Amino acid sequence: MRTLLRFFQSYSNLLLFLLLEIIAFTLIIQGSSYQRSKLIGLNRQVTGYIYNKVDGAREYFALKEMNEQLVQENTEMRNRLDLISSSLDSATVVSDVKGDYRYYFVKSRIVHNSVSKQLNYLTLNKGKKQGVFRDMGVISDQGLVGIVLESSADFATVIPVINRNFRLSAKIKSNNYAGILQWDGSSPRFAVLTEIPFHVDLREGDTIVTSGFSSIFPDGIEVGRIESFSLEKGNFYDVKVELFTNFQRLFHVNVIRNYRQEEQLNLENQNR
Amino acid sequence: MYIIARNIFRFVVLILFQVLVMDNVMINGYMIPYIYILFILLMPFETPRWIQLLSGFALGLAMDLFTGTPGMHTAATVLAAFVRPYLLDLLASHDGYEPETFPRVHFYGFLWFLKYTLLIVLIHHLALFYLEVFQLKLFFSTLLRVILSSILSTSTIVLSQYFVFRK
Numbered sequence: 001m002r003t004l005l006r007f008f009q010s011y012s013n014l015l016l017f018l019l020l021e022i023i024a025f026t027l028i029i030q031g032s033s034y035q036r037s038k039l040i041g042l043n044r045q046v047t048g049y050i051y052n053k054v055d056g057a058r059e060y061f062a063l064k065e066m067n068e069q070l071v072q073e074n075t076e077m078r079n080r081l082d083l084i085s086s087s088l089d090s091a092t093v094v095s096d097v098k099g100d101y102r103y104y105f106v107k108s109r110i111v112h113n114s115v116s117k118q119l120n121y122l123t124l125n126k127g128k129k130q131g132v133f134r135d136m137g138v139i140s141d142q143g144l145v146g147i148v149l150e151s152s153a154d155f156a157t158v159i160p161v162i163n164r165n166f167r168l169s170a171k172i173k174s175n176n177y178a179g180i181l182q183w184d185g186s187s188p189r190f191a192v193l194t195e196i197p198f199h200v201d202l203r204e205g206d207t208i209v210t211s212g213f214s215s216i217f218p219d220g221i222e223v224g225r226i227e228s229f230s231l232e233k234g235n236f237y238d239v240k241v242e243l244f245t246n247f248q249r250l251f252h253v254n255v256i257r258n259y260r261q262e263e264q265l266n267l268e269n270q271n272r
Numbered sequence: 273m274y275i276i277a278r279n280i281f282r283f284v285v286l287i288l289f290q291v292l293v294m295d296n297v298m299i300n301g302y303m304i305p306y307i308y309i310l311f312i313l314l315m316p317f318e319t320p321r322w323i324q325l326l327s328g329f330a331l332g333l334a335m336d337l338f339t340g341t342p343g344m345h346t347a348a349t350v351l352a353a354f355v356r357p358y359l360l361d362l363l364a365s366h367d368g369y370e371p372e373t374f375p376r377v378h379f380y381g382f383l384w385f386l387k388y389t390l391l392i393v394l395i396h397h398l399a400l401f402y403l404e405v406f407q408l409k410l411f412f413s414t415l416l417r418v419i420l421s422s423i424l425s426t427s428t429i430v431l432s433q434y435f436v437f438r439k
Contacts, residue, residue, distance in 0.1 A: 013321045017354045020329045024350060027336070027343025028403060054292050114295060114339070116304045118404045121340050157340070185405065186413060 048123055048155035051112040059109075059251065066251055073141045103218055106130055106255040108138075111155070115162060115188040115247045122158040126255065127151045135216060137256040143222040143244035144168075144210060145253050156255070161223075162188045162247055169214055170223050173207040175200065179239070181208070181223065188247045190227060193239040200237070202229050208241050215264040217256065275316060283331065286311050291338040303420045305428045308335060309396050312353050313389060313429070314376065317369050321357060328353025341404070348400040352392050359391050377433045385433065390426045397422045 008015065059066070108130075112123040126132045128151050138145040138158050146160035147168070159166050162183050170193060171178040179195040193208060206226045212219025224241040232238055258264075290308040297305060311331055315324055332346030339345070360375070363384060373379040375388065397418045405414050 013325065013354075016322055016325050017350065020325055020350045021347060023329075024332070024343040024347035027346065030342070050292070117339070117341070118406075119341060185410060 048111065048125075048152070051123060052125055055109075055111045062249075062251060065249060069141060069251075076141075104257040104259065106132055106257060108132070108156075108253055108255055110250055110253060113247070113250060118164050118185050120160055120163045120188075120247075121149070122146065122160055122250075122253075124148075124156045124158060124253065124255070125154070127154045127156050129153055131257060132156045132255050135261075136258070137217040137221075138253050139217075139221055139256060140245050140250060140253045142246065143224065144217070145245055145247075145250070147216055148255065158253075160247060161191050161243060161245070168217070169211040170208050171211040172196070172200070172202070172226075173209045173220075174203075178211045178213065179237075181241070189243060191224065191241045191243055193241050194236060196229075196237040196239055198231055198235050198237060202226060202237060202239065204228060208239075215258055215261040215268075218258075279311075279315065279327075282314065283311050283327075283334075287331070287334050287338065290335065295339065303417070303424045305421065305424045306393075306397065306400070307425055307428050307432065309349065309352060309393060309425070310429050310432065312349065312356060313392060314374065315356075316374055317360065318371075324353045324356065325350060344400055344403045347403055348396045351399050352396040355395055356392060359388065363388055363391075377430070382430075386426070386430055389429050390422070393422050393425045393429070394418070397425065 106126055108124040108126040110122050111125050112121075114120045114122075122138075122145070124132065124138075132148060132151045134148055134150055136148040138148060138160075144161060146158045146163070146166065149157045149159045151157070161168075161181065164183055164185050166181075166183055168181045169178055170181040172193075177196055177200045179193045181191055181193050183191050196202070204226050208223040208226065210217040210219065210221040210223060222244055224243040224245075227240040227242040229237045229239040286308045290306065294305050294307055308331065312324070312328055315327065319327075328349040329346060332343075332349035335341075335345035335349070336343060360369070369375075370379075375385075377385040401414050401418045401421070
């Protein structure tokens with residue numbers, strides 16, 4: 001007994017060190033995205049509040065850039081409006097289109113953003129009160145951003161494309177072949193599209209868009225363009241995709257609310 | 273009492289500075305300065321080792337909560353707090369460390385502080401970045417990130433000794 005006590009006494013620091021490291025590693029291993037989001041949910045409100053306060057300053061410094069983005073978006077909208085109104089002039093309007101729209105966009109501001117980690121997350125200043133819930137899609141004016149992981153009353157956490165846990169079905173615009181879009185953790189400018197069969201004709205510069213196979217995003221949201229591709233794993237291409245969204249300079253995003261998401265999911269689950 | 277209060281104040285300031293300012297400093301998406309580790313560097317020599325370990329644990333846990341990472345900062349800071357006494361022994365001159373002094377540039381000179389900071393920062397960054405990646409496929413790109421970020425963190429910390437934490 002005495003030797004045991006002496007053992008503990010002389011190695012107490014080492015034992016404490018091991019204990020603390022075991023706790024840390026348990027956190028790491030247990031920390032899959034779902035449980036993690038539950039834990040973080042507790043302090044999301046608090047940190048969200050602090051980030052929101054500080055973000056005011058950050059936004060001030062970025063006013064010029066945001067202005068340019070808005071002007072550009074304005075121009076694009078005007079062009080589209082022009083296109084629509086010219087086609088409306090010559091077409092008959094179907095009356096029941098009204099009130100039957102499928103998607104609704106919630107404008108939101110990013111209050112916290114990381115791009116240099118392996119598991120990057122965004123925090124938005126909209127939450128359940130504004131109708132932002134788990135599994136909603138997030139886009140910017142430039143293209144795809146990510147998916148809402150969890151939301152609290154006033155804030156939401158988003159998994160962006162540049163997170164190693166991110167997975168989404170995406171396709172090549174020109175020939176509609178779909179693959180899995182994910183991130184290899186190397187650079188926030190590029191993502192990887194995998195599982196494109198070897199016989200598909202690929203060209204550098206082709207546009208990648210969302211496939212619309214999931215209920216999260218509509219068909220055809222722009223993701224990026226093909227930078228390069230290689231046939232490393234035998235039968236499937238690894239396509240390097242240059243993302244349209246510049247995550248280092250991202251301030252405003254739209255959260256997509258799909259009114260028929262529930263209906264689609266229910267149907268899919270029935271047949272499973 | 274005064275020293276404890278000072279350390280708690282430093283803890284809070286460093287965490288907030290790291291999360292609110294430094295985490296927004298990114299160069300190429302490769303380099304990120306982690307200067308909150310300065311808290312461990314500046315703990316007094318005679319701090320009991322169990323307090324050093326628990327402080328390291330608390331520091332890492334606070335960072336994890338803020339950045340939303342599960343346990344990675346905690347594992348890295350506990351490791352840094354654990355090796356610190358050994359490194360201090362390793363870097364000590366013949367006379368050892370005098371009482372009433374602190375591990376700072378002011379007492380032990382630029383070169384000593386640079387070596388001390390670089391070693392601890394390297395250990396901390398190695399643990400942190402490899403835990404974050406958690407796979408060997410990216411071994412060399414991660415190593416590059418560790419080296420570049422360590423240089424950035426170390427220079428920021430050493431500079432801070434001349435401008436902010438002077439006394």
